[in-house]
Amino acid sequence: MADKAFITPIVLKWARESARMSVETAAAKVNVPAIRLVEWESGRSQPTIKQAQTLAKAYKRPFAIFFLPDIPRDFQPLQDFRRSDSKPLSTGSVFIIREIQQKHAWISETNRENGETKFPFVGRFSIKYNPADVAQDILNTLNISPGKYLGVNAIKEWIDKAEAKGIFISRTSFINAYLTLDSEELQGFAIADHYAPFVFINSDDWNAPQLFTLVHELAHLWIAETGISADIEPTIQKLDKLHPIELFCIEVAANALMPSYLFQNLGGDIYKSASQVFNVAKTFGVSSFAVLVRGLNLGIISFDQYRSLKNAADAEFKAFLIKEAEKKAKQKESVGGPSYYLLQIQKNSRLFTQTVLDAFRGGNLEPTQASSLLNVKINHFHNLEAQLYK
Known part of the structure; x- marks a missing residue:
């Protein structure tokens, strides 16, 4: 028995x-x-x-x-900035939030104990400020020039430059082979800590919405508002159901990715056709829908123009997604899927992975804790390092 x-x-x-x-x-x-x-x-x-x-x-x-005499203290739930009618957080969302909180707790405590300086951009503003001013400060801090992404991986540039400033960026759409994340339920969240700012992006979507999510979550750091987000891209509907913090961060992201002065300089010519809108969207690293909403909000196009172009853009976008799916399928057949260790680095955050490995190699972190933080066995750390330095 x-x-x-x-x-x-x-x-x-x-x-x-x-x-x-x-x-x-x-x-x-x-x-x-x-x-x-x-x-x-x-x-x-x-x-x-x-x-x-x-x-x-x-x-x-x-x-x-399970053998403790009573229920233990757990991580505090993050504030939920999603709409009141959003999907309840499921097991996958709960697990990724808890995992990032564990990583954040370790790095925050480590930085405090080491006497690291607080990050000055965390909480530099509040929602009382002009979103355009917050957006410009994000661009200045990260040294990013928007509107120059034709043929460039925009989200990679933003992640690299954010992590260079000490912001940990985690990006994944899976917990394990059997448990994935739903972007309609959770698109991202931010932990606005002065010693260890963390951003999570659900990669269960194509790059443009992910980029908008990333910049939106950076806005959360700049106003020191920790919390969970969904329905992040610009919208002209359901504004009454969005939390004021979310509305503000959407405005910040729109201003950072599509500054009004650039759009005003381009003028109405960019809205002559859905194809032209699509090309401009690629230049700014955003979706066609974001470009249309931006033009509407800036008074460059009328609502009738917006509605007409949106219908055409939706059809063109569906065709684009089919082509992208076919391209990915061919790539997967020829070279296989992405490396498991690369996926773990993206999930852990490249900066966090490097920090943990440095602490482990320097004898400042126990092997079992390093393995737990990185979700990789110690004897496979060399595989992580090989991906880090590629």
């Missing part, structure tokens, strides 16, 4: 509920009826050690936590 794990029932239940996992889903992880899991959570019976270990892995909690 297998040894029983005499866990604390209320802690087992808390671990499942905090993972946003139903009784049925959790029970299936250990191949038992749902009623059996309910018995474990109420203390009427106990799981085996192996079953408890499987549940700990599924809930992404340390096995030892």
Whole structure:
């Protein structure tokens, strides 16, 4: 007979509920009826050690936590700036938020203990300021010139320059092979810490919306507003349902990526056709929709022009997505998917990966903690380093 794990029932239940996992889903992880899991959570019976270990892995909690006498203190939930009718956060979203919070907690504490200087841009402004002024300060701080992205990977430039200033940028669309993220549920979030500013971007979308999300989350750092975001791109609908912080950060992102002086200089000629709008969008690293909304908001085009061009742009965008999907499929067939270790670096943040590896190589971080922070076994660290220096 297998040894029983005499866990604390209320802690087992808390671990499942905090993972946003139903009784049925959790029970299936250990191949038992749902009623059996309910018995474990109420203390009427106990799981085996192996079953408890499987549940700990599924809930992404340390096995030892189940034996605590009471529910432990957990990371504080991030403020939810999404619309009131947004999808509830699912297991994937909860897990990625918790993972980034763990990374942030370590690097923030490390920087404080080392006497690092606070980042001056975090909280430099508030929503009382002009969004255009905040946008310009972001551009100045990161040394970015917008509107020059034709043939250039815009989001890579922004990430590289943000991390060069000490901002950790995590970007992924998966937790594991079986659990992915939904961009309609969560597009990004920011942790506005003076010692360890962190930004997460859900990469379950094409590059233009991801870039807008990134700049939007940077705006959260500049006004020191930690929280979760969705419905980030410019819109002309549902404005009444958006949080004031979100509205402000959308305006900042629009001004940073599509400064009004550049658009005014280009004039109305860029709106002669959907194809022209699409080409301008690529130059600015944004979507055609963002360019249309920007033109409408700046008074360059009328609402009738906007509506007509949007219908044409939607059709052209669908054709573009089909071509992109075909291109990616061919690339995958010829060279395979991206390296697992590259995906881990993007998920961890390139800057965070480098920081952890430096601390580990310097003897300032225990091997098990370094492995846990990077989600990679110690004997595979050389694979991470190989990708870092490519």
